[in-house]
Amino acid sequence: MQFQISSELIEKLQFLIEQQNNEELLLHLEDVHHADIAEILTELSLEEATYIVKLLDSQKTAEALMELEEGVRERILDTLSAKEIAEELEEMDTDDAADIISELSPERQQNVIAELVDEEHADNIVELLRYDEDSAGGLMAKELVKVNENWSVTGCMTEMREQAENVTRVHSIYVVDDKNKLKGRLSLKDLLTAPSHANIQDVYIPQVDYVNVHTEGEEVARVMQKYDLEAIPVVDEMGRLVGRITIDDIVDFIKEEAEKDYQMASGISESVEADDSLWRLTRARLPWLVLGLFGGLGSVYIMKGFEEALEQFPILFFFTPLIAAMAGNVGVQSSAIIVQGLANDNLRGSLLQRLIKEVGLSLINGVALGILVILFGLIVGQDQLVSITIAASLLSVIIVAALVGTFVPIILNKQGIDPAIATGPFITTSNDIFGIFLFFYISKLVLGF
Amino acid sequence: MQFQISSELIEKLQFLIEQQNNEELLLHLEDVHHADIAEILTELSLEEATYIVKLLDSQKTAEALMELEEGVRERILDTLSAKEIAEELEEMDTDDAADIISELSPERQQNVIAELVDEEHADNIVELLRYDEDSAGGLMAKELVKVNENWSVTGCMTEMREQAENVTRVHSIYVVDDKNKLKGRLSLKDLLTAPSHANIQDVYIPQVDYVNVHTEGEEVARVMQKYDLEAIPVVDEMGRLVGRITIDDIVDFIKEEAEKDYQMASGISESVEADDSLWRLTRARLPWLVLGLFGGLGSVYIMKGFEEALEQFPILFFFTPLIAAMAGNVGVQSSAIIVQGLANDNLRGSLLQRLIKEVGLSLINGVALGILVILFGLIVGQDQLVSITIAASLLSVIIVAALVGTFVPIILNKQGIDPAIATGPFITTSNDIFGIFLFFYISKLVLGF
The missing domain is CATH 3.10.580.10 (CBS-domain)
Incomplete structure (x- = not known):
C-alpha cells in the first residue's frame, strides 16, 4: 500500500553512497515520495544524508527538508552553504521557506536571503517573517489563485x-x-x-x-x-x-x-521528543520536578506542625500519601475537563452552576471513597473514630481539590493566561499541600491532639 | 469576520418560536451556516431546538445535526419520528448518515432504515454500518467521483x-x-x-x-x-x-x-465534557480514583511495616508525600514522552540505548533534586545523615520511576495493548507504592532502625 522503509534499503543506500554510485542512487530514489525521502534521511548518518541532499535536485529535497524533524533538519542545513540553502528555498512554498529561514541564526538569515535569485519570492518570504509564528500571518503562504x-x-x-x-x-x-x-x-x-x-x-x-x-x-x-x-x-x-x-x-x-497540551499536563515544559538530547530533556523536565520538590518540602513543613499527633495517631501519617494522591488525582481530573472545555469553547452556564456541579460530583466520589476507607479500617481493625475522621477529611479534601482544579483554570483564562499550565504538576503540587494541611487540621479538630 | 451568536439573537429566536412566527424565523436563519445553526440549537431548550429542526428544510438541519455534540443530538433525535429521521438522513453524505444511525437503538435503526426512500443511499449506509467505527471503512463515505x-x-x-x-x-x-x-x-x-x-x-x-x-x-x-x-x-x-x-x-x-489521550493521562476513562451529566462524569472519574485509593491503602500498609522508625526517625514519614509526588511526576513525564513517541512512530534505537538514556537523565535530575533536599536539611538543621539518606533514596526512587514510566508503555505496546493507558493515574499509583517502599527500605538499610 505505502512505501515501507526497510533496513535492507537503508543498507543498500549506504553502500551506494560509500561507492559514490550516483547513478544507482538516483535510480533508487527517483520515484520515492518526498515524505519518504525525509524518513530515509533520518535513518542515515549526517554525512550520508548531506550526500543525498546534494545529489538530488532541490525540488525534491526542498520538500523532504520540510518533512524532517527540526533537529535533524538543523544539522543538515548546518552543512550547506547559504547559496545551497537559498536554492532549496527557491523551490519551496513561501510559508515553508519562511519557516526554515526563521530557524537559522540572524546572520545566516541575511546571507541566505541575499542569495535568493527570485526577487518576488524573496520579497514574499521576508514579508512572512514579520508575523508571529502562531498567527494566521505566520501560518499562511503567499501562493494562491x-x-x-x-x-x-x-x-x-x-x-x-x-x-x-x-x-x-x-x-x-x-x-x-x-x-x-x-x-x-x-x-x-x-x-x-x-x-x-x-x-x-x-x-x-x-x-x-x-x-x-x-x-x-x-x-x-x-x-x-x-x-x-x-x-x-x-x-x-x-x-x-x-x-x-x-x-x-x-x-x-x-x-x-x-502534543504540547499533553506534555504540559504531564509536566514537560518544552516540546521534546524521546530522541532529543539529554540536556534538552533535562531542561524540559527538571523545572516541574523542582516545583514538585518544593511542594513536597512544603508538606514536610506542614506535618512538622502537627508533630504532636505522632504519639497518639501515627496512622494519620501513614495516610498522607493517600490523601495527597487523591487530592492530586481529583484536581487533575477537574482541571483537564475545564481546560478542554475552554479550548473547545463549549463551557456553558454560570460559575455558580459549575460550582454546584463540582461540589455534587465531589460529594458522590468522596462519599464512595470514604466508605471504602471505613471498610478498610474495619478489615484491619483500626480505631473507628480514626477511620471516620480520615474518611470525613478525605471527603473535604476531594471537594476542595475539585474546586481548585475547576476554578484555577477558569480564573487564569479570564486573566488571559493559558489555562493549560494549570494542569498536571501545578495542580497536583498545590493540591498536595492544601490536601495535607486540611487533612491534619480536620483530624486535629475531631480527634483533639 | 465570522458569524457571532449573541444572546440577543437567541432571545429574539426564542421570542419568535413562542409566537410561532415561522416567516420571521426562516428569514433570520436563511443565510446562517449549518455549523452556526448547530450552535444555536445547543443554546436553545429541547422544545425550541426541535421546533427549529422541524421548521427548516432537512438539507440544512441534516448538516447542522452532524455538527452537534452527541448528547444534544441524541435528545433532539429522540423527539423525531423514524420517518423524520430518515428524511434528514437522505440529505446527508453516507458516512454521516451511518454515524447517526449507529447512535440509535437497534430497533430504531431498523425502523429508520425502512423509511429511507433512496434505495442506493440506503444500501450504502447499511454497507458502512458493517465496519468498525474507527477503521477506514467506518470513516469513509461512499460519495466519490x-x-x-x-x-x-x-x-x-x-x-x-x-x-x-x-x-x-x-x-x-x-x-x-x-x-x-x-x-x-x-x-x-x-x-x-x-x-x-x-x-x-x-x-x-x-x-x-x-x-x-x-x-x-x-x-x-x-x-x-x-x-x-x-x-x-x-x-x-x-x-x-x-x-x-x-x-x-x-x-x-x-x-x-x-482529547481521549489527554483525558486518559488525566485519569478520565470515558470521553466526557464539562456539561455532561453528573452520573456520566462520575462513571468516568470514579474508577481511577478508586485505583488511586487502593494504591494509597497499599502505602498505608507498607508504612505500617516500617512503624519501628516512628520513634527515632519520624521525619521520614513527613517526607513520604514528597517521595510519592516525585515518583509520580517522573513516571508521568517518562511515560508521556514514550507514549507520544510510540504514537508518532518515531522511537529509534535499541531498548538498551533507551535504558541508558533514561538512567542518565534520572541521574541528572535525581542528583539536582537530592542536592536541594540536602540544602533544605542544612537550612532547617536536620540530621545530616538523615538528609543524605533521604537524598540518596530519592535518587533511587527517581531512577526506578523513570524506568517504570519508560518500559511499561513499551511492553504494553509490544503486547498489542494501547500504551496510553499506562499514563496518568496508572503510573502515578504504581510509582507511589514502589517509591515509598524503596524509600523506607533504603532508609532502613542506611539508618538501621
Whole structure:
C-alpha cells in the first residue's frame, strides 16, 4: 500500500553512497515520495544524508527538508552553504521557506536571503517573517489563485491557468477588487459552468470565510474545523488579500498543539521528543520536578506542625500519601475537563452552576471513597473514630481539590493566561499541600491532639 | 469576520418560536451556516431546538445535526419520528448518515432504515454500518467521483459532471478498471489540459495512495498527514474502490483521539465534557480514583511495616508525600514522552540505548533534586545523615520511576495493548507504592532502625 522503509534499503543506500554510485542512487530514489525521502534521511548518518541532499535536485529535497524533524533538519542545513540553502528555498512554498529561514541564526538569515535569485519570492518570504509564528500571518503562504471581479470568465480562465502553475492545489479562486480587497470566492466548478461572456462580478459567491493576519492559530484551526474548510484566505488590516492557509498546515498545527497540551499536563515544559538530547530533556523536565520538590518540602513543613499527633495517631501519617494522591488525582481530573472545555469553547452556564456541579460530583466520589476507607479500617481493625475522621477529611479534601482544579483554570483564562499550565504538576503540587494541611487540621479538630 | 451568536439573537429566536412566527424565523436563519445553526440549537431548550429542526428544510438541519455534540443530538433525535429521521438522513453524505444511525437503538435503526426512500443511499449506509467505527471503512463515505480507464476524456467530462453533483468537493478523480479495481487518479486540472480525443488510460497518474477498509483510523490519519493528502481512496479486500475519506473527517478524528489521550493521562476513562451529566462524569472519574485509593491503602500498609522508625526517625514519614509526588511526576513525564513517541512512530534505537538514556537523565535530575533536599536539611538543621539518606533514596526512587514510566508503555505496546493507558493515574499509583517502599527500605538499610 505505502512505501515501507526497510533496513535492507537503508543498507543498500549506504553502500551506494560509500561507492559514490550516483547513478544507482538516483535510480533508487527517483520515484520515492518526498515524505519518504525525509524518513530515509533520518535513518542515515549526517554525512550520508548531506550526500543525498546534494545529489538530488532541490525540488525534491526542498520538500523532504520540510518533512524532517527540526533537529535533524538543523544539522543538515548546518552543512550547506547559504547559496545551497537559498536554492532549496527557491523551490519551496513561501510559508515553508519562511519557516526554515526563521530557524537559522540572524546572520545566516541575511546571507541566505541575499542569495535568493527570485526577487518576488524573496520579497514574499521576508514579508512572512514579520508575523508571529502562531498567527494566521505566520501560518499562511503567499501562493494562491485570485481573479479581479471586473475580468471576464474567459480572460479569467487564461490568467488562472497561469497562476495555478505556482500553486500545488487550487482550493478556491479568490475574487478581489481593483484595490486587492477580498470580495468573495469562486470554485473551479462554478467557473467551468459559467457562460463564457459573463463577468466574474456576475458569478462569484460574495460570502467567504476569512481570517486576519493577526488571528491566532487556534482560532484559525477552530474556524477551519467548524466550517470544514480546506483553505482560508488571510487579509491584512485593510481587508486586502495577502495569503492563504491550507488545511494540511492546520492538521500539523492541531497535532503540535495537542502534543504540547499533553506534555504540559504531564509536566514537560518544552516540546521534546524521546530522541532529543539529554540536556534538552533535562531542561524540559527538571523545572516541574523542582516545583514538585518544593511542594513536597512544603508538606514536610506542614506535618512538622502537627508533630504532636505522632504519639497518639501515627496512622494519620501513614495516610498522607493517600490523601495527597487523591487530592492530586481529583484536581487533575477537574482541571483537564475545564481546560478542554475552554479550548473547545463549549463551557456553558454560570460559575455558580459549575460550582454546584463540582461540589455534587465531589460529594458522590468522596462519599464512595470514604466508605471504602471505613471498610478498610474495619478489615484491619483500626480505631473507628480514626477511620471516620480520615474518611470525613478525605471527603473535604476531594471537594476542595475539585474546586481548585475547576476554578484555577477558569480564573487564569479570564486573566488571559493559558489555562493549560494549570494542569498536571501545578495542580497536583498545590493540591498536595492544601490536601495535607486540611487533612491534619480536620483530624486535629475531631480527634483533639 | 465570522458569524457571532449573541444572546440577543437567541432571545429574539426564542421570542419568535413562542409566537410561532415561522416567516420571521426562516428569514433570520436563511443565510446562517449549518455549523452556526448547530450552535444555536445547543443554546436553545429541547422544545425550541426541535421546533427549529422541524421548521427548516432537512438539507440544512441534516448538516447542522452532524455538527452537534452527541448528547444534544441524541435528545433532539429522540423527539423525531423514524420517518423524520430518515428524511434528514437522505440529505446527508453516507458516512454521516451511518454515524447517526449507529447512535440509535437497534430497533430504531431498523425502523429508520425502512423509511429511507433512496434505495442506493440506503444500501450504502447499511454497507458502512458493517465496519468498525474507527477503521477506514467506518470513516469513509461512499460519495466519490470515479471514471473508467477505457473512457475518453470527453465522455468522462460529461459523466463526471453528473457524478460531481452528489459530491460536495471533488478532490481527486479516481480511475478504475472494468472490475472497479483502483488503478490511479486524475486531477481536474489534468482533465482540463488533456487533449479531448485522448483516453483516460493515456493521461491518468498510476500512482495513488490508498488504504484498505480495515486500516485503523490512526494509520489513515498518519498517512494522510505524512503525504499531505486531502482525500484518500479506500479499497476492499479485492482492491476494488469502495469509498473515500476526506481530510475534514480526519481532522475531527485527530482531535478526538488527542482529547481521549489527554483525558486518559488525566485519569478520565470515558470521553466526557464539562456539561455532561453528573452520573456520566462520575462513571468516568470514579474508577481511577478508586485505583488511586487502593494504591494509597497499599502505602498505608507498607508504612505500617516500617512503624519501628516512628520513634527515632519520624521525619521520614513527613517526607513520604514528597517521595510519592516525585515518583509520580517522573513516571508521568517518562511515560508521556514514550507514549507520544510510540504514537508518532518515531522511537529509534535499541531498548538498551533507551535504558541508558533514561538512567542518565534520572541521574541528572535525581542528583539536582537530592542536592536541594540536602540544602533544605542544612537550612532547617536536620540530621545530616538523615538528609543524605533521604537524598540518596530519592535518587533511587527517581531512577526506578523513570524506568517504570519508560518500559511499561513499551511492553504494553509490544503486547498489542494501547500504551496510553499506562499514563496518568496508572503510573502515578504504581510509582507511589514502589517509591515509598524503596524509600523506607533504603532508609532502613542506611539508618538501621
